[in-house]
Amino acid sequence: MRNLITGGAGFIGSHLAETLLDRGDEVTILDDLSTGSIANIEGLKDRPGFRYVVGGVAEERLLAELIDASDVVYHLAAAVGVRLIVERPVHTIETNIGGTELVLKHAAKKGRRVLIASTSEVYGKSPKVPFSEEDDMVLGPTTKARWSYACSKAIDEFLALSYHRERGLPTTVFRLFNTVGPRQVGQYGMVIPRFVDQALAGGPITVYGDGEQSRCFCDVADVIPAIVSLADCEQAVGQVFNVGSDEEVTINQLAERIRDKVDAEVAIHHVPYEVAYEKGFEDMRRRVPDVSKIAALTGWERSHTLDQILDRVIAWRRANPPRGAGAGESKRLAALGPVDVAAPRAREGSGDP
Numbered sequence: 001m002r003n004l005i006t007g008g009a010g011f012i013g014s015h016l017a018e019t020l021l022d023r024g025d026e027v028t029i030l031d032d033l034s035t036g037s038i039a040n041i042e043g044l045k046d047r048p049g050f051r052y053v054v055g056g057v058a059e060e061r062l063l064a065e066l067i068d069a070s071d072v073v074y075h076l077a078a079a080v081g082v083r084l085i086v087e088r089p090v091h092t093i094e095t096n097i098g099g100t101e102l103v104l105k106h107a108a109k110k111g112r113r114v115l116i117a118s119t120s121e122v123y124g125k126s127p128k129v130p131f132s133e134e135d136d137m138v139l140g141p142t143t144k145a146r147w148s149y150a151c152s153k154a155i156d157e158f159l160a161l162s163y164h165r166e167r168g169l170p171t172t173v174f175r176l177f178n179t180v181g182p183r184q185v186g187q188y189g190m191v192i193p194r195f196v197d198q199a200l201a202g203g204p205i206t207v208y209g210d211g212e213q214s215r216c217f218c219d220v221a222d223v224i225p226a227i228v229s230l231a232d233c234e235q236a237v238g239q240v241f242n243v244g245s246d247e248e249v250t251i252n253q254l255a256e257r258i259r260d261k262v263d264a265e266v267a268i269h270h271v272p273y274e275v276a277y278e279k280g281f282e283d284m285r286r287r288v289p290d291v292s293k294i295a296a297l298t299g300w301e302r303s304h305t306l307d308q309i310l311d312r313v314i315a316w317r318r319a320n321p322p323r324g325a326g327a328g329e330s331k332r333l334a335a336l337g338p339v340d341v342a343a344p345r346a347r348e349g350s351g352d353p
């Protein structure tokens with residue numbers, strides 16, 4: 001099987017590439033290295049059947065060629081991370097909607113199998129917990145930048161499902177709920193790598209809001225088999241699936257657990273949302289997936305507990321300390337770069353950019 005993974009040098013994409021290579025598939029990744037990194041695919045570069053192309057999904061000719069040469073397309077390239085979204089909403093909307101449009105357009109010309117990554121953000125503020133796939137989206141106003149992410153991914157979902165209905169394209173959407181694990185970095189806002197880096201650096205751990213909001217964190221090692229099981233399943237075509245863990249934890253409890261595992265002396269500070277993100281920032285209070293749909297269809301279930309996930313992430317971070325300023329704010333801001341960056345020129349091959 002020939003697979004194309006857009007965003008394949010990202011945290012989730014790189015784990016997916018590894019799993020597909022392990023089963024003997026060919027894997028090409030397309031990544032503009034905006035939030036992904038060569039370090040993520042360092043261990044894959046010399047593996048037979050692996051190829052990487054540095055370029056963006058907006059580079060239409062390149063994308064079309066790569067889709068032409070693939071059997072299955074996993075579209076993971078997207079602007080993700082609440083912090084990135086709040087700071088660069090134009091980039092978020094354009095990347096997420098424009099990229100998915102092009103992937104579907106070219107996949108439709110060749111009739112390729114397409115898996116589209118979406119997000120639990122599409123449920124928004126829905127008070128109906130756990131979230132199941134047919135639930136309403138309860139989103140905030142357009143004056144609040146964070147909702148641009150949920151809306152852009154909802155449009156991606158509509159597009160994917162419409163390509164299936166109207167044009168018969170075999171598409172499947174999977175909604176990820178707080179995927180975590182080794183290689184995830186904190187600079188775009190994700191809470192577990194941020195707390196682990198803060199604790200390892202002696203603190204303080206910064207909890208946003210009152211910390212009583214909750215999440216369910218799912219190990220990437222569980223998420224990848226879910227995605228692959230959907231790709232392999234004909235009945236998943238034209239459908240949407242939640243993928244996540246149902247082990248709920250408040251952010252206060254999370255901070256305490258990470259502190260207790262790393263260094264009991266580390267302080268936990270609470271930071272108001274308007275300081276952490278923007279004025280009027282709205283957070284989700286609870287976010288729990290109903291995963292009965294994917295379980296019934298493919299038999300998938302998650303196996304890692306939050307405790308195991310935290311041990312894995314802490315061990316990985318101890319072995320791979322952040323370089324330079326690491327999780328520091330200066331590096332984060334530098335990584336965001338100028339707002340109007342030109343699409344990087346496509347490069348192919350083995351050398352580091």
Ligand code: UDP
Nearest residue numbers: 082189190191192194206207208213251283
């Ligand atoms: N959060 C926090 N401190 C941080 C980063 C995040 O308290 O340094 C909180 C954030 O406000 C949210 C939760 O942790 O309530 C999960 O945030 P993340 O960005 O990882 O994912 P989200 O679920 O918001 O997409």
